[in-house]
Amino acid sequence: MAKRGAYAKGVVKREEILEAALEIVGRRGYRNASVREIADAVGLSPAGLLHYFGTKEQLFVEILRARDLRDIRLEDDAAFFDAFLAVVRHNAEVPGLVQLYTQLQAEVADPEHPARAFFLDRTAAVHAAARAAILAEQQEGRIRTDLDPEWVIRAGHALADGLQNAWMLDPTIDMAADIEQFFALLKP
Numbered sequence: 001m002a003k004r005g006a007y008a009k010g011v012v013k014r015e016e017i018l019e020a021a022l023e024i025v026g027r028r029g030y031r032n033a034s035v036r037e038i039a040d041a042v043g044l045s046p047a048g049l050l051h052y053f054g055t056k057e058q059l060f061v062e063i064l065r066a067r068d069l070r071d072i073r074l075e076d077d078a079a080f081f082d083a084f085l086a087v088v089r090h091n092a093e094v095p096g097l098v099q100l101y102t103q104l105q106a107e108v109a110d111p112e113h114p115a116r117a118f119f120l121d122r123t124a125a126v127h128a129a130a131r132a133a134i135l136a137e138q139q140e141g142r143i144r145t146d147l148d149p150e151w152v153i154r155a156g157h158a159l160a161d162g163l164q165n166a167w168m169l170d171p172t173i174d175m176a177a178d179i180e181q182f183f184a185l186l187k188p
Contacts, residue, residue: 014052017042017059018066025063026094030103033096035059057114060100065118067097080133081183088160088176095171098164105161127153143186156182 020041025033035056039049053059071087091098108116130153137143143152159182163175 010052013042017044017049017052018062021059021063022066022070022094022097025060025096025100027096029096030060030100055114060104061115061118063097064101064104064115067094067101068122080129081137084130084160085176085179085183088163088179091164092167092171092175095168099168102161102164102168123157127157130156137186141188144188147186152186 017038021033021038024038024041028037035046035049038059039046042049050056050059053062071090104113104115105119107113108119110116131149134143134149134152138145138147138149156179160175160179163173163178167173167175
């Protein structure tokens with residue numbers, strides 16, 4: 001059944017807010033993007049904007065969720081490893097979103113942090129997709145069978161997140177090239 005009335009308008013407005021927030025945070029960064037600037041971009045007051053998300057922290061979690069959904073849509077037809085590399089390449093174009101991700105990721109060590117559930121769910125989903133891809137590639141002989149898939153997942157995840165931190169300090173680092181080199185080490 002189609003969504004109607006105030007609810008449908010609320011969904012559309014929420015999407016408009018997230019689109020504006022992706023652009024503003026991606027360009028200006030987590031620390032430099034304000035709720036007021038995002039609200040102004042969509043014709044709302046800061047309180048009006050937070051009506052759609054509850055808190056500033058939840059807004060930032062939803063920005064990351066929207067970023068992930070956008071990344072998935074961009075790479076729907078790509079194989080896991082190609083899609084992963086495409087996302088890493090895209091991240092170099094949106095430094096503010098990388099900054100937001102790494103900042104919130106560090107904060108979720110606190111079990112009460114509003115982003116904790118998002119990161120736990122995201123990690124489980126990415127690891128499940130990676131596990132399936134690695135096992136399939138091992139069966140096809142394209143990844144070494146002497147490597148434990150769980151180790152490959154942990155090492156790849158740690159490498160990707162660590163590269164993002166290093167890249168924020170030194171933007172000349174080619175994150176995708178380093179990930180490609182890691183993938184090459186997995187081949188028989």
